[in-house]
Amino acid sequence: MPFVVVRCDMPRKRLTREESREQTRLRLLDAAAAVIVKKGLAGTSVEDIAGHAGYTRGAFYSNFKSKTDLFIELLKSDHAQIQQDLQQLLEADLSNEDLQKQLAQFYGQCYRDHNSYVLWAEARLHAVRDARFRQRMNTLCLEKRDMIASFITQFNQRMAQPPLPAPAPDLALAMMALIDGMLYFNMSMPGEMSDAATGSVLSTIFAATFFGPQAGPPA
Amino acid sequence: MPFVVVRCDMPRKRLTREESREQTRLRLLDAAAAVIVKKGLAGTSVEDIAGHAGYTRGAFYSNFKSKTDLFIELLKSDHAQIQQDLQQLLEADLSNEDLQKQLAQFYGQCYRDHNSYVLWAEARLHAVRDARFRQRMNTLCLEKRDMIASFITQFNQRMAQPPLPAPAPDLALAMMALIDGMLYFNMSMPGEMSDAATGSVLSTIFAATFFGPQAGPPA
DNA sequence: GTATTCAAATACGTAGTTGTATTTAAATTC
DNA sequence: GAATTTAAATACAACTACGTATTTGAATAC
Structure with missing residues (x-):
């Protein structure tokens, strides 16, 4: 895009x-x-x-000013787009579709496309090495976390489910890690894991976390 | 090391x-x-x-021969070490400790240290760009998958749990993605997610996947 | 229409990287 | 211990990259 x-x-x-x-x-x-x-x-x-x-x-x-300068701007733009997509999802599609569909959308929207994701992978690695850059990136990530936390909270309320097993922001972070894990994995091993498998893994996890009986993490 | x-x-x-x-x-x-x-x-x-x-x-x-040449050798060595660690875990510690401890160990052993993980992150990104390299890496990854699949199978048998919700190799791949997601996340955002939180998220997922009542993914 | 301003091109000097070709000194062989 | 082998150092030539300093030409202002 x-x-x-x-x-x-x-x-x-x-x-x-x-x-x-x-x-x-x-x-x-x-x-x-x-x-x-x-x-x-x-x-x-x-x-x-x-x-x-x-x-x-x-x-x-x-x-x-420099390549890094441009790169940061690139990430910011992409981040803004992602936030916007999530925002939209949060407002619009919170009607009563089933969990699966929600997830599929959610997952699909997290990054706009393959390129976008590769860019962020690159950014992560850069963040490991550059403290200043890392800080800037964390700011963006935490913004995203908060957006997802809202999503989780709203979702939970709407569905009148049992109380969340952990603070929404923590759960959001965990979900981000998981989704990123799948994307990251598929990035370098495309085709090794079918979309169906990916989806069902995620839905399992979501179900366990948000609906599961004894499934809630203690922390 | x-x-x-x-x-x-x-x-x-x-x-x-x-x-x-x-x-x-x-x-x-x-x-x-x-x-x-x-x-x-x-x-x-x-x-x-x-x-x-x-x-x-x-x-x-x-x-x-070249930098890439050395890099591949580096990865192979590291991979061999990881495989060895897993092998050991698979043979030795399958006595009746509780799930939590198993997990902690499992998680901790997946990569030997932070450096090792960063190296693999670098490799992934490289794999995106170089088809030949990607193939080589996938071979290693699938070896690891099989090792973990053995672990899962044995674990499941030992615990006499309900049958696995999907073929062990598929589950292994999913677990790898998830664990990598967490590691990957912590790599560039150290401290943002506590070890406790990480652990409990993982144990939740493991529990849901391997013990959960309605939790198993269909595929 | 002339003067001014500024976005982008060009010119330039420096520094770093690569791979090979050659040398050197230590280890092996006889 | 002289001759040979070879790991690693050094020398070399071509290339790429960077950032600045300067120039150019089109858009604005007067």
Whole structure:
């Protein structure tokens, strides 16, 4: 889902300076996402990015302080999108569909596509090494956690189920870890685990956690 | 847990050529592991590795074909260790300790330490990009899966529990994904999720999967 | 329409990386 | 102990990457 806006209103409008600048920014971000997914963050040069977007390094440095700088912006955009998707899910689809469907959607929405997920995997690894970066990323992750926590709380209330076995934010974190685990796994071993298997594993876990009789964790 | 053998039998034995060669090999592998964890696979130069091991690039190219070559060897060694650990667990500790303890051990043994796990995370990302590498890695992963499948089967028999809700290898794969999810999560967000929470989440899931009443996944 | 501003291109110097080719010194062989 | 072998060091040449400094040309302001 690229950033670049809908192009080409018929009369090929001559761009103002600001518009033009914004356009190259977006193009650079798109290009960066594509190239980084393909070659990895460290394996991608500034020139790669600029080149893939149809510019030279000059354009890059005129728009971003550094590769890391751009990368963070990339993650922020993606994060914003994810949050928006979740928000939507939280508001709209909380009617009485069955658990399975909810899950499927939920799972599918967590990251927008394969590329998005690879990007975050890259980010995680980078976070291990760069404390400052890690902090920034954790902020985003905790925002997501809170969103999911809301989802859990609402879901639990709506379904009038037994009380949650742990604080919603904790459960949210756990669910994130689990879902990420599945995605992460499928990322590098595609096809090894069928979608059906993935889904049923997740539904088992969800069921156990939110409906299970003796299943609740003590902490 | 470095590779280098116990050094220094008192009389400082003069090394034979072969021994010496093997020693530098091991030192290079150790150094590589350390540096790659710290700076990432792509961010690590051959010189970094050789230097950290106390050699020059000459020694490196005399022992390995390329960085990737060394990396694969690194993973193989680590994998062998992991398999050995699991094997041991499978044979030894299947007496009647309670589930919690089993789990704790199981979880703790899956990767030898933080560094080991980071290495595998790096490998996953690399696998996304390199089909050949991916194949090689999948072989290792499936070996591990089979080991865990044995564990599951034995565990289930020993405990005389209800029949497994899915073929053991499938369950094994799912469990790997889940455990990896937790580890992966804790890798980049250390401290965000307490060990207690991690443990209880896992035990919940295990319980649900292997003991749960209606909890088993259909597939 | 001329002057100014600024986005992006180009030029440049430095530093780092790679793989091979050659050398050197220690270990082995005879 | 001289000749040979070979692990590892050194030398080398081509390349890539970075960031800055400067230039260029189109868009704005006057």
